[in-house]
Amino acid sequence: MLLSAVVTMWGLNVVMVKYLTFFPPLLISAIRMSVAALALLPVVLWNIKRIRLSRTDWLLVGLVGLTSVTMHQVLLSIGVQQTTAGTTSLILGLNPLATALLAVPLLGEPLTKRKGIGITLGFSGVLLVVATQSRIHFSGWGDLLIFGSMLMYVIGGLFVRKATSKGIPPLLITAYSQVIASIMLWLLAVTVYPFEVFSVVDTRPFTWLVIFTSGVLATALGSLGWNFGIGRLGAGRTAIFLNGMPLASLIFAALLLGESLQPIHALALLLIVLGVYLGSQAREKNIMLTASEKVNSVKM
Numbered sequence: 001m002l003l004s005a006v007v008t009m010w011g012l013n014v015v016m017v018k019y020l021t022f023f024p025p026l027l028i029s030a031i032r033m034s035v036a037a038l039a040l041l042p043v044v045l046w047n048i049k050r051i052r053l054s055r056t057d058w059l060l061v062g063l064v065g066l067t068s069v070t071m072h073q074v075l076l077s078i079g080v081q082q083t084t085a086g087t088t089s090l091i092l093g094l095n096p097l098a099t100a101l102l103a104v105p106l107l108g109e110p111l112t113k114r115k116g117i118g119i120t121l122g123f124s125g126v127l128l129v130v131a132t133q134s135r136i137h138f139s140g141w142g143d144l145l146i147f148g149s150m151l152m153y154v155i156g157g158l159f160v161r162k163a164t165s166k167g168i169p170p171l172l173i174t175a176y177s178q179v180i181a182s183i184m185l186w187l188l189a190v191t192v193y194p195f196e197v198f199s200v201v202d203t204r205p206f207t208w209l210v211i212f213t214s215g216v217l218a219t220a221l222g223s224l225g226w227n228f229g230i231g232r233l234g235a236g237r238t239a240i241f242l243n244g245m246p247l248a249s250l251i252f253a254a255l256l257l258g259e260s261l262q263p264i265h266a267l268a269l270l271l272i273v274l275g276v277y278l279g280s281q282a283r284e285k286n287i288m289l290t291a292s293e294k295v296n297s298v299k300m
Contacts, residue, residue, distance in 0.1 A: 003225065007242065007245050009221075011251070012248070012252045013217075014252075015249060020210060020214070026074065035211060039216045044175045056166075060173075061168070061173055061177055064160055067152045069177060070180075072149050075152060079142050079143070079149060081142070092146065094150060095154055098150065099157060099238075100115060100239065109234050109235065111236070117278055121278065122275025125271030125275060157238070160230045165231075170227040178219070
């Protein structure tokens with residue numbers, strides 16, 4: 001339920017980011033990440049003396065901030081300007097498959113037949129959404145940058161899984177990585193853009209309301225819920241929930257931007273829900289069996 005809520009919020013976030021496209025891409029990414037970091041800063045200050053992280057722990061958290069936040073945002077913001085929205089959604093929809101494949105050799109997570117069917121069904125639903133939403137046109141460097149963005153997010157998720165397996169709380173991973181990423185993005189924005197860009201930033205209250213909602217709800221709390229899910233279900237099964245984001249974006253675009261919905265989207269929803277169910281349910285059964293075995297061993 002938590003991951004479903006996160007993906008729904010991320011679907012709404014796509015609409016909010018679309019509204020904010022009058023900002024330079026690196027600048028709006030830096031602002032949004034800073035809002036998220038500020039929202040989580042009390043967590044950092046409260047826990048910095050209570051929980052000590054080793055050098056290896058800091059390295060893992062830093063890699064999360066570098067890959068799944070900074071590099072993901074940079075490559076996505078540049079790549080989306082050179083390719084279509086449909087192609088972008090389709091490439092990002094490869095996330096569950098890439099995560100499942102990389103989690104096998106790097107984390108030792110099994111790629112079961114049930115999970116494979118779930119990934120296939122979910123991606124089929126994504127393909128239906130993308131095919132009816134906008135045209136798909138592959139175009140060189142832009143597509144490679146989007147693919148790199150997707151890959152960075154996948155690799156970041158694997159680092160999150162590794163960090164949680166070492167006992168680092170998802171709350172700390174999220175808070176520290178957001179702070180690190182916001183610093184990196186501001187350094188990039190200041191390096192790339194001239195001062196004139198910063199002096200003409202839109203200051204209307206509604207614009208900052210959208211930025212605040214995107215930064216706090218989607219980025220800060222959404223990332224926290226996502227990292228918690230990775231720690232609980234594993235990287236591969238958590239990633240399957242991302243199949244629902246394109247459909248959520250389409251629904252919110254219809255409600256808020258007046259874009260059209262078609263009957264075939266009902267089939268897409270069915271495929272995505274069935275894919276998520278098949279891909280994530282197996283893990284829950286294993287958790288229940290493991291818990292039952294522990295209880296029985298205690299009784300004995």
